[in-house]
Amino acid sequence: MSWENNVRRVVPYVAGEQPKISDVIKLNTNENPYPPAPSVQNILDNFNISKMKLYPDPNAEVLINAIAENYQVKPEQVFVGVGSDDVISMAFLTFFNSQRPVLFPDVTYSFYDVWADVYKIPYQQIKLTEDFRINPDDYKIPNGGIIFPNPNAPTGVLESVDLIEEILQVNPDSVVMIDEAYIDFGGESCLPLLKKYENLLVIQTYSKSRSMAGMRIGFAIGNEKLIRYLNDVKFSINSYTMNHLTLLCGAESLKDDNYFRSCTSKIIETREDTKQKLAELGFIFPDSKSNFIFASHPDYDASIIFEKLKARKIFVRYWNKPRINQYMRITIGTPEEMNCLLTALQEIMGELNR
């Protein structure tokens, strides 16, 4: 017997590498290549550190009100957390307490099974179709909850709002979470379904389309009852999750919708251009509606390309996992970064052909 007997043992999620060397082209964690709205700088410039001595607003009102206004919902329908990981983790803890398994795709955000494990939630991974699509019929079985990203990660595949509604229709007894981390890159949000389904929770993040991964802001929008339960759990863990500066910067960044749209448009344009050029190099990929492309090449081993890119200080993401070990997930950076990537890929393929 030892204190170690009572330790919760888990296999943690492994995030994409955050290289400490300089001059890298970082296309491995789906960050935005453009800075946040310029006026966010004013928040920092005008912040006096003496405010740091007081606790931040535990109810995060300034941020929640800004999000509610932006998405035209009530503040009571908004929950915020330290990145969408914090939000989803809290939602797992709050809503997935059934003996029945929680359902999510076999190829998806690889944090879902980690959260299920840490909180001892039973789960069942549902196989995506051959071309990485969700078959809604697969989600018509007894379950303790449902979650998937839309567009899905790491595939980038977008499903329709109709498909989500079909799943909601047969699952009134489960909370259905749609993780819309990548929805702003050309997808259609399922937020309008909130009017019809009180068991729908939609999660979004500031880390991708809103260029603020470094500030850690995620949020969920749902029925007021759902949000109340989520807040009860949140306030049973940490009263003050969002720091003072984060609240202010997060609220400020929403004010500049034109800037936001111009950044996402540029990324979409670069993505479409990159798709074409990757196809010309013989890469295949499911059609992506996100800020990344999940690419494979019939003639070259993905793990080898991955390593050779890394040797050139170009970081993409690779998983040595069933079904996807011949794919790389490539974040859409600036046009210049994508050109460097494409040139490097050409060189690497040339090397491998010798």
Add this chain to the structure above:
Amino acid sequence: MSWENNVRRVVPYVAGEQPKISDVIKLNTNENPYPPAPSVQNILDNFNISKMKLYPDPNAEVLINAIAENYQVKPEQVFVGVGSDDVISMAFLTFFNSQRPVLFPDVTYSFYDVWADVYKIPYQQIKLTEDFRINPDDYKIPNGGIIFPNPNAPTGVLESVDLIEEILQVNPDSVVMIDEAYIDFGGESCLPLLKKYENLLVIQTYSKSRSMAGMRIGFAIGNEKLIRYLNDVKFSINSYTMNHLTLLCGAESLKDDNYFRSCTSKIIETREDTKQKLAELGFIFPDSKSNFIFASHPDYDASIIFEKLKARKIFVRYWNKPRINQYMRITIGTPEEMNCLLTALQEIMGELNR
């Protein structure tokens, strides 16, 4: 049957009020009346928001290294979180997984039973002695873990390092957590015991002595094995808990030890002065070694004084709970704030005597 059947229902912790009106004297959440080290302002002044687009360092190295250096431990012995609440909550989840009850005092930080409830951890509250002391013999029973603050909150009572060691000696099979949120106000830290006890976890915070409640930084120091387990759980919940600015500000603030010591000295001085004046008004209180005083008056009802102070925009903390419903917890503010409080108390007692 409904989705609500699978919701985790909890009674959340209620933090001290964060009044939104101005001109208040806020002595209710043990914040520091003085700003953080002046050089922290430079961090904000020099931070370019374009850095916000990238994820922060998930390993929080800059902050962990600064804490390790400050406390002369290895970086592998340091864990950081979003305030000590985040750290302790994570430690409950990681280390308290026994069927046996976790032990903590009946009068203590009122978040402990909330965490136990949310994570479904059995617990037993151990009665403090009549004068709010810990009897170490009470902690020599089978248990699944032990936690208490030293100095205790809301009493302010400091126990000796010897008492902590006595408890550690008989509990090699439990993780013993000492919550040193208030240790810098004249207490002796039990950190030196880490050399002898691998099951000791010491938790501290930036929210009190370090004047940074608004930035949300807490940390734990312990054996490398303990910290590794804690990190495994942390990385199973949220890879990036500490945002970029927080890491930089937290590290910077540790550089100015003279400033830190001058602030805590001033608070200690004000506390001792306030003790004397409260005693002159007939208040009784356990001797506090923290930045608050837990005061009661034999002739006046604490809840009435509390409300009358609030009407004067002076906020202190009051709990309507067994054993402590005749006490108010009064944070030590500036000398000016304490004078306002003392004047108000005199006036209120005058009114109540009429």
